[in-house]
Amino acid sequence: MKKDTMGFKGGFHLLDAYPLSVCNIIDEISSDSTPETFQFPVFGQTIKHVIVNLCPTEPWALPNWVILKHKTIVFFNIIKEIQKTYFSDARFYLAITEKEDRVVEEARNFAGGEDWIRVFSLSAKYPQDDPVILTKIVLGMDVNFGQDTKLFGILILDPQTISTMHEQGIMRKDVNSRYLALSGTGLRENEIIHVELGTSVEKILKNKVREAVPFRVFINGPLRGKEITDFSQKIDWSVNNIVVLEEKNRKALFPMFKADELIFTTNLIGESRRCVYCNFCDDICPVDLEPALYYHSYVRGEKHKARLYNMGKCIECGLCSFICPSKLELQKIIIECKALGKHE
Numbered sequence: 001m002k003k004d005t006m007g008f009k010g011g012f013h014l015l016d017a018y019p020l021s022v023c024n025i026i027d028e029i030s031s032d033s034t035p036e037t038f039q040f041p042v043f044g045q046t047i048k049h050v051i052v053n054l055c056p057t058e059p060w061a062l063p064n065w066v067i068l069k070h071k072t073i074v075f076f077n078i079i080k081e082i083q084k085t086y087f088s089d090a091r092f093y094l095a096i097t098e099k100e101d102r103v104v105e106e107a108r109n110f111a112g113g114e115d116w117i118r119v120f121s122l123s124a125k126y127p128q129d130d131p132v133i134l135t136k137i138v139l140g141m142d143v144n145f146g147q148d149t150k151l152f153g154i155l156i157l158d159p160q161t162i163s164t165m166h167e168q169g170i171m172r173k174d175v176n177s178r179y180l181a182l183s184g185t186g187l188r189e190n191e192i193i194h195v196e197l198g199t200s201v202e203k204i205l206k207n208k209v210r211e212a213v214p215f216r217v218f219i220n221g222p223l224r225g226k227e228i229t230d231f232s233q234k235i236d237w238s239v240n241n242i243v244v245l246e247e248k249n250r251k252a253l254f255p256m257f258k259a260d261e262l263i264f265t266t267n268l269i270g271e272s273r274r275c276v277y278c279n280f281c282d283d284i285c286p287v288d289l290e291p292a293l294y295y296h297s298y299v300r301g302e303k304h305k306a307r308l309y310n311m312g313k314c315i316e317c318g319l320c321s322f323i324c325p326s327k328l329e330l331q332k333i334i335i336e337c338k339a340l341g342k343h344e
């Protein structure tokens with residue numbers, strides 16, 4: 001089944017704008033203490049739908065080839081074993097980025113004679129792989145941002161979790177490490193690492209950051225991940241990538257249009273300007289919200305009023321802040337206003 005950007009206006013092709021080249025020699029990094037073991041997921045609910053997310057849309061995310069190892073059929077057979085062993089009543093959906101046409105074709109050939117699995121070839125436009133959008137496009141179901149999809153019988157798994165469930169649950173091998181993508185202008189090079197769980201960010205970045213360069217570190221990307229300043233933080237299973245961005249000491253005009261330079265959410269040097277009513281933020285929002293409206297309510301001191309305009313639908317993708325030429329921190333304002341509702 002060919003599905004493109006149905007039901008999904010806005011968004012941005014980050015992979016086209018910021019193509020990253022990654023060194024394909026995989027560095028092994030061990031923890032200084034006993035590594036933690038992958039915790040096999042326990043499901044309290046009946047799972048009816050399993051979406052395998054093979055559609056990364058962020059340039060800094062772990063690419064599919066790291067797990068598939070160019071042996072796609074082997075991976076699909078692993079999915080089949082997982083389905084038989086753990087989810088025999090569930091239907092499976094492979095959401096694959098359309099750019100990887102060989103993987104899509106092999107998936108279609110594999111799924112051709114099977115009635116428990118379907119293949120979706122999706123645009124890699126960010127944030128196509130967000131759970132809210134993925135669930136809507138693949139299953140036609142509405143879930144809210146932050147809601148646990150398992151409550152609806154839906155499980156979304158990335159390829160690394162699939163392969164580890166197989167290794168630990170079926171092959172009976174303990175897994176205590178995972179693959180991570182390391183990238184960004186603050187590093188000597190972009191690379192994939194294989195790291196023991198429980199290793200600190202500090203140890204991972206040792207000898208990898210460019211010398212004499214001020215930098216900022218983001219876990220799971222600068223758009224919807226989180227910035228960290230405490231590098232003793234340890235790697236757990238939820239960490240897919242680490243981005244290290246050089247902090248420039250000069251202003252960058254229209255940084256979001258500079259290809260090859262991941263500088264867009266950095267630079268804390270007072271670049272914030274007035275809203276110029278360009279509407280870029282409204283146009284790029286993938287869930288059809290009006291971030292500029294929230295911003296203007298906020299600066300007028302009407303935080304509660306801002307929440308009235310469907311703000312709860314915001315999936316915190318960060319695109320409005322990313323695209324704003326005035327570098328206004330729209331996403332941060334939205335998160336602050338949404339939190340007001342939780343405390344009432």
Ligand code: SF4
Nearest residue numbers: 285314315317318320
């Ligand atoms: S962070 Fe929210 S408001 Fe901003 S573009 Fe994303 S979904 Fe829209």
Ligand code: SF4
Nearest residue numbers: 275276278279281324
């Ligand atoms: S992108 Fe920024 S400057 Fe443009 S309308 Fe939105 S808030 Fe205003």
